[in-house]
Amino acid sequence: MSKISRRKFLKSAAATGVAASSLSLPYAAYADDHAILVGGLHDLSGAIDFAGIPMNQVMALAVDEINANGGVLGKEVKQVVYDPQSNMSLYSQYATQMALKDKVAVVQGGITSASRETIRPIFHRFKTLYFYNTLYEGGVCDRNEISLGTTPAQTVEKLVPHVMDLFGKKVYTIAADYNYGQITAAWVKRYVEQNGGEVVETEFFPLDVTQFGATISKIQAAAPDMVMSVLVGTGHLGFYRQWAASGMKSKIPMASTTFGAAGSEPIIMTPEEANGIITCYGYYPTIDSPANKAWLEKVKAKYPDNTPILSELSECTWEGMMIWADAVNEAGSLEREKVLEVLESGKTYNMPSGQVSIDPLTHHAIRDVYIADLQNRVFEIKEKFSQVQPIDTQQVCNLKETPNANVHYEISLDG
Amino acid sequence: MDYTIIIALEMLRAIAWLVLLSSGLAIIFGMMRVINIAHGEFLMLGGYTVIMASKIGINIWFAMLVLAPLVVGVFGILVERLVIRWLYGRLLDSLLATWGLSLLMIGGVTMLFGNTVEGVSTPLGGFSVGIYQVSAYNLVMIFAAISILLSVWAVLRYTSVGLIARSVMQNPDMAQALGVNSTFVYMATFGVGSALTGLAGGLIAPVTGVVPSMGINLIGPAFITVITGGASVVTGTLSASGFLGSVDQLITFGFGPVYGGAALLIAALIILRILPQGITGRFFTKKL
Incomplete structure (x- = not known):
């Protein structure tokens, strides 16, 4: 057995440190010949896997679609998937792993507000762009997060x-x-x-x-x-x-x-x-538009036997991937700052759910919402409202004034 | 007046609910001293039996009253043979083992049937008391709770089977020496406790949604009732359910469910502070 002296150990530790710090250079700097990694962090088991599995399936479909259209910046996109099992300590562990080890370009995921508030600060700290695609109570103010789901x-x-x-x-x-x-x-x-x-x-x-x-x-x-x-x-x-x-x-x-x-x-x-x-x-599978019908066909074609139950959560996951890919291609770079600038430019996207744009002040979606009457397991759409603003979050959040905000406001309506 | 009847009915229903949730556990934990953390999942298994049976066209009453106790009873006997019998008298070990069992059952059922299974609607519809509408199924649950308690009491009190079971639980070595096969009695008792739990799970399936993780919401009240009740299976279950159910419902009617749930816990705390052995540790000590 060879002895490791303290000096030798310190030396090798220092060398490792250098190697590690060189790894943390911006993505585009070293990954030229690699595929671009995107992270999916959804509950694939546990009490809410009924929500997480369709979101993950749709994300995989979006990755296929992006690659079929030539990928991002001419490179292939690959999905990194972990199953946090509805367990918050696993959420924080995998989020850190995605940010530091896998160095994914973007993360889609988190379902409950608890899971989002577990991983959002982690991605904020490590500057990993993050899309949260679930309807929730509103109030997240964080320039690093794009929240696509509807708020109350x-x-x-x-x-x-x-x-x-x-x-x-x-x-x-x-x-x-x-x-x-x-x-x-x-x-x-x-x-x-x-x-x-x-x-x-x-x-x-x-x-x-x-x-x-x-x-x-x-x-x-x-x-x-x-x-x-x-x-x-x-x-x-x-x-x-x-x-x-x-x-x-x-x-x-x-x-x-x-x-x-x-x-x-x-x-x-x-x-x-x-x-x-x-x-x-913000979404029902019964939306009567060519974009939605075409999308439903794609989902069915990829998952003929285990077709996911589609909802706002899974449709917004699709939006998250598509909007991200579009923004990266337009920015011509994976650098977070440049991608965020495109995301904040107020572009309107045509999605299965209708017209979606991102409010630059809150990073929440301005989107079409629908009212539906449930009959025999089918949501019959009764009314459509175009381009509805997330005014609850707009009351408390202005990312132009406080670009470094990193909070989840509890929006209070008292007084 | 109508409102008073409604409150009384709801209180009875809440008491019946606790009796259903806890009577199987009263046998397994109260009598046999096995902490079955998988109790909630035994209830879930009963619920799934009813749902799966009614899906293939079996009459829902037959599924609830016969199939659910049968399936869960047999499952209980298997569990007793494979796991529990090694752990008698080792309270903490049985806690750990049955916790593992509970995770295994949640995972297993999710794998087999998925997380999203169509439930059964509550049979019988509603009836009216004055201006109020009440589910007729509430009466079924009340009736079932009474029948369960009565039959457990009758078996323990009047049959030799009940006498043997009680003697084995009291002193297995002495019973063995007198020619009783204690191992078999333990197995059978665990099976009966499981079957009762399955019956309860089947009966509550049409009232709650049935999902693999449903047991988590049910195990708390079940254990609180059994521990508050103390050692006697029938009297303990009845007195604890009666007391806790009434407190819960009265406060829920008066102040809302948050306070109802809290009041139930506080009531249980106070009782256990004054009567550490449960209600039947001090009162009705000679009763079953």
Whole structure:
């Protein structure tokens, strides 16, 4: 066994240090003959894999499409995939690995707000461009992140007047008891009042509540014109079932900001339980446009047997890849600064969901939103709104003034 | 007046809910002293049995009342033979092993059936009390809870099978010396506890959505009920469910579900502070 003296060890350690620092040169500087790596970080197992697997499938499809069109900067794009298993410590581990070891050019992913807030600061610190493609409560202010999903101000603003016209002015809100639910319920209240209505009661439920008998009775006692559901997760699915079982479904109509957001609830729930729930999202598979139809064909062609359930989450992942590839090609460089400048130039993109552009002040999407009525597992689109602004995040975030911001604001509507 | 009836009904339903969730566990944990962390997944397995059976056209009542307990009972016996029997008297080890089992079951069911499976809607529809609509299925759950408690009590109290089971749990060596096959009794008791859990899982399947991770939401209340109840299977389950269910529902009606859930925990805490052995450690000590 050869002895390693302290001096020798220090020497070799120093040499390694030099090698490591040379590796951390900007991507384009050394990767000329390599494929360009892009990171996908979605929950592929665990409680929300029903959302993560389609997002990952769509991302792979987008990578194929980009390569078929000549790649990025003339190079092939390759997907690096890790499965964080809905586990936040794995999220932070893999995010660090993507940023430092794989040196990916961009990361698409994170689903829950918890996972996003785990990885967003990591990508911010290591200057790895990051796309978050899930609808969420709004308020992220970080120039390194592009948030493509809808925020409550975009959807609730349209949904509330639509359903109040249909059903009436007395609204009973039931919401999940964490920041998404609290913030969205506050927006519901604001828009109901702006439209001359009244929220008779807002009830919050911890995510592990599965029994809703008391609430169902209380709703009946309050006799609202409609119920607005901001419930989240598998425990809360029981509400829709128990609501239908009590026979209330035909008596008081319901709208939701969450039902079927990732596409799975309309499958778990039977049509008798879910028909007639009105929702508002940035994407539905039923959008009647050539762009969407062509996209659906592509998805079907790549995944003939395991066709993913498509939703705003997976469609926005497609957008994330396409917008990134377009921006890199236009910038002619992988350098984050140059790519960000193109992303901030206010380009409009034609996507399956409609017209999408990125608000330079918040890095959130300005997009078309749709209202749909769920009938027999199909979202029948009732109304379309073009180019809706994320005004909630715009209230708190201005990246022109504070380009180094690295926060998630809890948007408060009090006062 | 109608509202009072509704509150009373909901309280009964909440009590029945806790009885259903915890009676299988009362046998496995309360009687046999095996911490089964996979209890929630046993319930989930019962739920999946009902969903899969009704998917291939089997009558939902048959699936709930016969197939679910059968499948989970047999599964329980397998688990007892392969895992649990090595761990009697080793409380912490059984905790670790059944936790692993719970992860395995969640992963296994997800692999086999996926995370997104069509559920069954609640049968029977609703009926009205004055201006209020109530699910008729609530009555089924209340009735099922009463029948489960009554039959467990009757078996333990009046049959020789029950007597043997109780004696083995009390003193396995003495029972063995008197000619009882304790190993078999342990296995059978674990199987019965599992079957009851499967029955409960089947019965709650049409009320909640059935997904592989559903057990996580159910195991907390089940353990709290059994521990609050104490050693007696029937009296303990009934008294703890009655007390905790009423507290939960009254507070939920008055102040909302966040406070209802908190009140349930606080009530359990206070009881265990005053009665560390559970309700039946002090009261009804001679009861089953």
